[in-house]
Amino acid sequence: MCIKNTLKKWGGVSQLFHWGMFLLLVINYLLAYTMMDMAPTDDKWWLYGMHKQIGVTLLLLFAFRLWWRMQNPVPQDLPTVPHWQNRAAQWNIWILYTLLFLFPLSGLSMSVLGGHAVSYFGLFTIPPLMEGNNPISRFAHEAHEIFSYILGAFVTLHILAALYHHFILKDSILRRMLPRYQSLD
DSSP: OOSSOOSSSOOHHHHHHHHHHHHHHHHHHHHHHHHHTSOSSHHHHHHHHHHHHHHHHHHHHHHHHHHHHHHSOOOOOOTTSOHHHHHHHHHHHHHHHHHHHHHHHHHHHHHHHTTOOEEETTTEEEOOSSOSSOHHHHHHHHHHHHHHHHHHHHHHHHHHHHHIIIIIIOOSTTGGGSTTOOOOO
């Protein structure tokens, strides 16, 4: 497997970022919806801690992913795909990138601006910047919730488009993001 991207397919590092961040997002959504319905127990606060640590991980991975994308070519659009679909896909990707930055940043802001330190797997702690419940932390909370719905919608659109290309158009759009794909284009 090629580590770097080519003009025909995504390389191993890009694939690892793509699928790894998707898995972490799914886990974090599951944690969020689980912990919100729990009674205030030690288990709930442990889930909150895990949710925050995974969120910080996603923020760090986003920075590395963006840096990696800027260092590598992006596979070319397929000539069989209409121009408008290629533009829509590019817009969707950049909206996803924006949300992959804003979503965890708003969660981190909600915590540290609301008086809560964020421990990162015992390696370091991000201290609180303000005390208690305040208008800024409430705004960050609202933004985090809104970003969660918007991100969910754009991820769903991304998945549906990939499945459409794979099962209906039967082109290589999805396969280019999978390991062991050999381009026949």
